Amino acid sequence: MKNVLMSFFAVAALIFSTTAFAQNEEGDRLIGVWEPSHGKAKVKIEKIGTKYYGKIVWLKEPIDPETNQPKVDKNNPDEKMRSTPLRGYRILKDFEYTDKDTWTEGTIYDPENGSTYSCTIKMTDDNTLDIRGYIGVSALGRTDVWKRLQMPKKKK
């Protein structure tokens, strides 16, 4: 009886660890550089700990015409943080992979108005994301389509 129980727990542990590993690998498909539909920025999504974060790594117009300096987060509600540079700013925060190509529990920040929205990410194919930002209920939101940045193929 003891042996049967031991075998049962060993098999259960193996199934659990295999599932967790597969879940981890599936979630990591989000890692990469993505371009929102407006084409004004590129966002690199990386994993820190167990969650996913996206930071701006490229801006079409990196210089603020008003100040002639690199753009900063001038609409941040916290006055002390308004000098934070936009290049490098993590606009996607705290996403967790749930299942069915979906990452939830995260937020998206809009530097143009200083607002943070709840957000879900749905991967519709390997190179396309539906990014849905909303306040309160997901039904009351807006979806933007992001495309994975394709690296130019090397000439042979």
Next chain:
Amino acid sequence: MEGKKKIMRKVYIQLLLGVFVLLGACTSTTPHQTTLTFTTSADGPFFAGPNSLISTYEVNLNELVDGQQFTADQIAKVSVNKVTATIPRSDSSTVDNFLNATLQFVADDVPMTSIAVKNPIEATGNSIALDASQEVDLADFFKQNTFTVLFDWDFNEDSYAESLGTIVEMELTFEIKN
């Protein structure tokens, strides 16, 4: 009859005052200042732009504030007074290798929080003071077992250094419930 009513009213008022005093005593907090040091690091090479240095911090409530014993539930607020970042002398980098710097905390059960920034960096040498947020409350991070300290240096050019370390020193005020 009228006299009895007056006495009862007095008793009610005194009871009410007592409740307010008790509530006040229960929710009052005492501030304790402390300085914490985090040693962050990352392996090179580093490309121009923001690069993250990371440190995992294990929370030990008994060592956070000198001579103070408290539980996680007693932490009402943790505010930031001062943040400095220092590159150890053993590293060849100096702060003028970077355009700006930011500090954030991350934990599994707490949203990522921006704490301090220095932009632009105009100093030279191996140390800078960052502008700390006056609104941020770090209490939830100190209620976790561990959290991650994320320090970003924005490199002004590519660096092929094998690694880079930065010591982040934070002066914090813990508001502890009595």
